[in-house]
Amino acid sequence: MVVGIDKAVSAADSVVSSAKKTPTAIPSDSVINLSRGDPTMYQPYWRRMGDKCTVVIPGHDLMSYFSDPGNLCWFLMPELDDAIRRLHRVVGNAVVDDDRYIIVGTGSTQLFQAVLFALSTPQNPDTEPLSVVAAAPFYSVLIVFMEGGSEMGGKGCCRVYYNVFALMEPSYPEETEFLRSGLYKWAGDAYSFDKDGAYVEVVTSPNNPDGTIREAVANREGGKLIHDLAYYWPQYTPITGKADYDIMLFTFSKATGHAGSRIGWAIVKDKQVAAKMVKYIELSSIGVSKEAQLRAAKILEVIAKDCASSGPDKEENFFEYGHRLMSDRWEKLREVVKRNGVFSLPKYPRYFCNFKGKDTDSSPAFAWLKAKDGLNCDNLLREFKIVTRGGPNFGVESDYTRISMLSVDEEFNLFLERLAAIKGTRNGHYLL
């Protein structure tokens, strides 16, 4: 069978929702949306845990604005502070000494903006906005609000017109630019940044989309760093040491799969930066839902306890489960990619993982797939009803595309099946 490459499948066309409460059979001709990182794959683990992570909240509980009035972050619940520190100590992925400040946010999205605010104030009215950079590739869709539809490509930054259904993954450039703040502005690729003066570099490690381990690259005087460590957890990458940076961001959604809770946290060295982040969160939402905090505290505490327990009949802990699943998926994906010869995947170095106590491969949350022969990888997969996020969204060529590895089993397996069915090309058409 030969299928024309230009016959695009609409993303809106019977997209499989990940919001379903219970797994349902996916019709074999459905469009599979793997463009987003909704981490629903961990749900079976949490289901298996039964009541162990259940929270019960009576109507009269958690009513006040305040969680810990004596603490700099007065809206952070002490039990969440404890659970976060305990988990990082058990996993060994970040320094959480008592002199570090934990700031909770409505997802790490809110915290990213809180950091920009903290690093760019105080500011004299005649000061240039603080430059914000990141090393390519990074997700870089910017939404501009104008009447009408259609799409324009731009180097390193794809501008799309307003469409409420296409969104859902704010990019660093977009989060930096959308309010046209006079405090900070997006300044592009850190590799080519050559301005004097203060700037902020966002270092995402492991990186989204390509899963690589990263360090700052601008390294100029006046630079400050934000480390987004959303994926620095044992299921995605070997834990090679405790991260010890000035400002580190983590998020509940990528750590455990609880995206609906909107809980993120920052670990911050400097008190003034921490205090200004708190101020930002006061001004933007007067704190963070206590229900979500209570639940995150419970779940993180259970994981930490399970990880710390030993003995012969100890059950598989969350990270062991997560890593087993991710390794298995990666192994299957590499097998399919190798077999059909149409694509390639990045190779990651093997490192000793302190948490697992052995050499381990990376199994990133996204697969950064490249089509051979310079073909448009995203378009090609859409032919087979697989929706991904193409390279131009990350400032690179269209032969790359990003695929979420975190969907539910059934979707992932259907994806592998369809990918395996792609045999090769003839005159710009793919063979099934």
Next chain:
Amino acid sequence: MVVGIDKAVSAADSVVSSAKKTPTAIPSDSVINLSRGDPTMYQPYWRRMGDKCTVVIPGHDLMSYFSDPGNLCWFLMPELDDAIRRLHRVVGNAVVDDDRYIIVGTGSTQLFQAVLFALSTPQNPDTEPLSVVAAAPFYSVLIVFMEGGSEMGGKGCCRVYYNVFALMEPSYPEETEFLRSGLYKWAGDAYSFDKDGAYVEVVTSPNNPDGTIREAVANREGGKLIHDLAYYWPQYTPITGKADYDIMLFTFSKATGHAGSRIGWAIVKDKQVAAKMVKYIELSSIGVSKEAQLRAAKILEVIAKDCASSGPDKEENFFEYGHRLMSDRWEKLREVVKRNGVFSLPKYPRYFCNFKGKDTDSSPAFAWLKAKDGLNCDNLLREFKIVTRGGPNFGVESDYTRISMLSVDEEFNLFLERLAAIKGTRNGHYLL
């Protein structure tokens, strides 16, 4: 006993926390902080409700980013949408026809910013920022970040230096200005606004701080309105009709006392405005905590059901309870104020309340207290270890101060006791 008026009591001095889980005895010499509107007074009602409003959330539930993928507000849980509409129908305080969009936010604070974003985009880079105004008096503290301490007064806008403990109530000017957005800017008192072109007027009704019922006052061409109806509930004011404005904001914290949940909602007529608000919430926090939404849905649903039920053995519903408490507090406060002759309170017209089915007095969430003889009311009360929010924070003279009426019973009673002890003045000193 004679006490010097200039001997200020520090607000940080053993402030009584409202965050305590169970009522504890308040030492009789404690400072009572009534400067904030932490609505902890409703807690006994919710305690009395037992398990009726309890939510139970298993570890595997509410995991996806998505709540309702087919809905414009894809992160709004359908049960919360239903509960909000049902409650407004039962109370009769807002039009919630099916063609109105409900947008959930992390408190109405986030929604206010979402509306500013929605009304100011799309914007050409050379367009003037959209002017945002409100009719005085309104809370107008602006925090500027500079090193050091001290305080400066400014007409209509009191600027204070950075102090993490003094904050917690974002003002409209501050929310509008803190990111120095190029999209919108604060333009002051709506009464004196005389610029041509597009602008936004925020109408808070009943008003904070003075409890008055308000209408838009600028009424110029190109004006758009945001109606903040946080206090338009039967416990605070007679419900005289269904509010039917373009953009209406409500918040769970003032409606039921659940401030810790950070749930607010907007009722919006225009689809494009609603869609841009959704976009703002995506970019600032990728949605709103589902745990908080689930709990708000449960509690609002129980209230609506209780309000709709009739019959001889029907229990007191939440608004009947709230109104009884608030009326009682106001009666006692007016009695004390009348007796000691040092202060005065606003008088509110009596209206027929559609919800209660009878003529009713207003019992606002804040008392807008005025000291006679032009004395500084806030300072005077601080002498008696009562911390309030003085007139200059609202752009008016210091003989006014705002007092929260929503503290726990014990605090409120202690406040009345202390207020009753103030007998009169002699040479600028108050007599006990």
